[in-house]
Amino acid sequence: LREEFQCKEDELTASKEVIKVLRQQLELGSREQETLIKLYANSSNENYTRMLHEKDKLLLELRNELYMCKLQLESTQHRRCSVERELDELKDQSSLYQEVLREKDRLLMSLTNELHDIEEEKKEEQATIVQAEQAEENACRAQITKMAEEIQQLKDAVAAFHVQNKFLNQEILELNELRWNSEERERQLIIKCSNAEARHYQTQSKLLFLLKELNSPQEGDAGVQAIVGQLLEEAMQDPTVPKEVQDSLQSSDEVYDLYGFNRKWGKECDIVVSKAENLKRKSESISSKMQDPLQISWRVKWENYRANLAPGRPLQKTPELKALIRSSIPQEFRSQIWKGCVEFLVAQERAEKGPGYYEDLVMSPSTTSTYDPAVKQIELDLLRTLPNNRHYETPDAPGINPLRRVLLAYSRRNLIVGYCQGLNRLAAIALLFMTEEDAFWCLVAVVEYIMPRDYYSRTLEASQVDQRVLKDLMAEKLPRLSAHLEANKVDLSLFTFNWFLTVFVDTIPAETYLYIWDVFLYEGNKVLFRFALAIFKICEAEILAQEDYMAINRYLRTMPEKITDIRQLAQVAFGDLNPFPMRVINAKRATHMQAVKEQLRKLDEIRNSLPGRKALECSSPVSPDDPSK
Structure with a gap:
């Protein structure tokens, strides 16, 4: 600002010089005017007019320059006043800043004194801490000495326990060896029993085939045939045969598998040959189960999973369960696992519908019309559903009525689908492993969710x-x-x-x-x-x-x-x-x-x-x- 103020003063001085020069020129013009007046008297009109015109022109220019100089002078004076005001303001600000600096200096001195006092207090505290640490170190040394004595006592106790543990481990190893030997003997005995059972079934099968062959009529062998017939009857009623085999030989159930499917569906069947084949299958099944390590491992895994499954709690989808199911489900576990899989999908809806939902569907008449084509079609298809299964092979078979009710209930639940191709087979398979209501919800899960x-x-x-x-x-x-x-x-x-x-x-x-x-x-x-x-x-x-x-x-x-x-x-x-x-x-x-x-x-x-x-x-x-x- 000072530099700017100095510049303005220089400009003002220059302007004054210009004014001075202009005044001199003005005086010069006045003198020239006087000269012209004098010359006027001695000159012609033409020369006078030209000279006068030139002087007027020069005078006009000088007046314009004078006017411009006045304007510059006024502008310079205004700027000077403004600069002076700004200078005053800056002086005031400078005074204020100087006062602030003095106040900060006083504050800095105060803080310096406080810092000095704090450092002195800190030195005193450190001295106190050092004394306390020394006292604590002395106490720790005393405690360490005491703990060292206790550790030594514990080491002595550990040594004693080590000797005792070594003795007990030796005892455990001996007991484990005895247990392993016992289990090995038991396993060998089980294998021997299973092999004996398998050989027994093989022998039974071969005997029945042989007696069947010998029982065919031949000339002159009436006495032999009578003896063979008696042996055949005795073989089929042998009291030494296990109870489940005896039941199998004395009934017609051997033509059905575990699920009720007829093994001889569409084939002519001789009862003796059938019994022999049944015994042969039992022999092969027992032998394969005893010899196949994968089969043994598979059953052990499922039994462990079943044992760890909390009763009454729903199944949880886990990688372990997925791997087990991909290896197939044992027949005795299939009902529970299938029901759990269905519950994954329909549990929420089933809870919302309430416990009487299925019975209401079964008991309610059709809501579509007085004539429901689904009812007639279901009746036509009942005996066409798994005709090779004992549960559906006749009108009086135990699975026919549950199958009818499940299909009717679903046709009333889902009016868009009603009764469609394939639903009878889906429901029939579900009924083999589930209760009637569970089979209905299984059908719901398959059609509407899966x-x-x-x-x-x-x-x-x-x-x-x-x-x-x-x-x-x-x-x-x-x-x-x-x-x-x-x-x-x-x-x-x-x-x-x-x-x-x-x-x-x-x-x-x-x-x-x-x-x-x-x-x-x-x-x-x-x-x-x-x-x-x-x-x-x-x-x-x-x-x-x-x-x-x-x-x-x-x-x-x-x-x-x-x-x-x-x-x-x-x-x-x-x-x-x-x-x-x-x-x-x-x-x-x-x-x-x-x-x-x-x-x-x-x-x-x-x-x-x-x-x-x-x-x-x-x-x-x-x-x-x-x-x-």
């Missing part, structure tokens, strides 16, 4: 979509087989459509599709693709060996009967076919769903254009299980 929407609708949209997805997956996972079927114009869905709709029931051996149900109820609909592709992969070489359309069709009709090795099926489905991400299946389903809907829309347009459509709509529905269809 399977995609519209899987069992009138148009079977989702079922058709899954067949197209299966075809795509086969092209990716089994390209050679897919190309072979495509080249021979084989429609895969003719064989696999029913696999998916009934979850493989009645298409492959019972033991195999029950294993598929184990995994299906726990993991969901995706495993149907795994198992379908696994079946084709197992039989791929034989299918490729068929050279024309008819040969391939004949083979595919009997192919599912060959799938009896559950371990092989599981290995292929969950090992060889990986990876199998669900997002890929969902993406393929979304793609094909649009095409299927468009195709169904066109079919509806064609139906609507038919003149006899109303008559067709009024006709009674045809059962999907009807052989005359």
Whole structure:
């Protein structure tokens, strides 16, 4: 600001000089004017006029310059006043800052004095702490000395306990050795007993086959035949045979397996041969269980899981349970595990509906009309459901009435689906392992939770979509087989459509599709693709060996009967076919769903254009299980 003020003063001085010069010029002009006046008298008019004009012009310029100088002078004076005011303000601020600095100096001195006092106090405290630490160190030394004495005493005690423990360990080792020897002897005895039991069943079987052979009529052997007949009767009523075998020999139950399926369905059966084969199967079963370490390990794992399962508490989805279920569920545990898998899905809805929901559905009449086509269709299909199972083989069989009630209850619950193809088989399988109400909720879980929407609708949209997805997956996972079927114009869905709709029931051996149900109820609909592709992969070489359309069709009709090795099926489905991400299946389903809907829309347009459509709509529905269809 001082520099600026100095500049302004310089400008003011310069302006004064300019004014002084202008005044001098003005005086000079005045003198020239006087000169001109004098000259006027002695000059002509023309010269006078020109001279006067030039002087006027010069005078005007001088006046303008004078005016400009005055303006500059006024501006300079205004700026000077402003600068002086600013200078005064700055002087005031400078005084204020000097006062603040003096105050801060006083505060700094005060803080310095306080800091000095604090440092002095800290020195005194440190001296006190040092004295306290020395006292504490002395106390610690005394305590350490005391603890050292105690440690020495404990070491002596540990040494004594070590000697005692060594003695006890020796005793435990000896006892373990004795226990191991005892268990080994017990195991050897069990093996011997099992081998003896297996040999006994083999001998029984061979004896029955031999007596059957000898019992055939021959000329001149009437006496021998009578003796052989007596031996045959004695063999079938041998009191030394175990009770369960005796019961098997004295009844017709040997033709049924554990689940009630008739082993001789569609075959002529000789009772003696059947009993012999039954004994042979028992012998082979006992031998395999004793010799297969995987079978033993599998049962031990399931028994351990069952033992650790809290009674009354629902199952929890864990990797351990998933691995166990993929290895198949033992028959005695299947009912509990299936029920637990269903509860994963329907527990909340079942609780909301209340305990009397199923009974209300069973007892309530149809709400659709006085004539319910589902009732008639269910009655027609009851005896077509698993006719090879003792629970459904006759109108008076124990499973017929529960099956009827479950199907009627579901048709009244879900009016959109009502009764559809395949539901009778799903309910029948559930009834083999569950109570009637649990089987109903199992059917609910399969149709409404596990399977995609519209899987069992009138148009079977989702079922058709899954067949197209299966075809795509086969092209990716089994390209050679897919190309072979495509080249021979084989429609895969003719064989696999029913696999998916009934979850493989009645298409492959019972033991195999029950294993598929184990995994299906726990993991969901995706495993149907795994198992379908696994079946084709197992039989791929034989299918490729068929050279024309008819040969391939004949083979595919009997192919599912060959799938009896559950371990092989599981290995292929969950090992060889990986990876199998669900997002890929969902993406393929979304793609094909649009095409299927468009195709169904066109079919509806064609139906609507038919003149006899109303008559067709009024006709009674045809059962999907009807052989005359």
